[in-house]
Amino acid sequence: MISGKFAITIHILTLLHKFPNDYMSSEYIAGSINLNPVLVRKEIANLKAHHIVESKEGKNGGTKLAVNAAELTLKQIFEMTFETIGLGFAKNQPNPDCPVGKNINQHLENLYSEMNQKVSAQLEGISLEDFSNQF
Numbered sequence: 001m002i003s004g005k006f007a008i009t010i011h012i013l014t015l016l017h018k019f020p021n022d023y024m025s026s027e028y029i030a031g032s033i034n035l036n037p038v039l040v041r042k043e044i045a046n047l048k049a050h051h052i053v054e055s056k057e058g059k060n061g062g063t064k065l066a067v068n069a070a071e072l073t074l075k076q077i078f079e080m081t082f083e084t085i086g087l088g089f090a091k092n093q094p095n096p097d098c099p100v101g102k103n104i105n106q107h108l109e110n111l112y113s114e115m116n117q118k119v120s121a122q123l124e125g126i127s128l129e130d131f132s133n134q135f
């Protein structure tokens with residue numbers, strides 16, 4: 001299912017790109033997003049695991065971008081956040097005796113696959129730098 005994780009991650013990375021020489025605290029980033037710092041730290045941990053950001057502890061600690069924003073695509077960021085777009089299926093298994101029910105999930109899977117291909121193609125052509133330069 002789609003959540004706000006992609007938007008949160010893009011916000012974090014855009015902010016870090018705008019201040020490349022600064023280690024930004026999770027509290028500061030959370031204030032920009034208007035979000036609990038714990039949720040920001042969770043997304044930062046994911047970015048750190050993918051070697052996109054680096055962190056420093058202590059009084060002047062925080063997080064900064066560890067990669068070239070011109071070489072990081074929104075597709076790569078999306079794939080770090082989600083493997084694919086999933087809009088979900090009904091909780092109950094559809095009736096296999098119904099002409100719609102017996103095929104609906106396969107058709108939804110095909111639709112979601114096409115959506116993912118289109119989203120990936122669009123995001124591939126946009127770097128973090130391109131996106132960040134709008135601000």
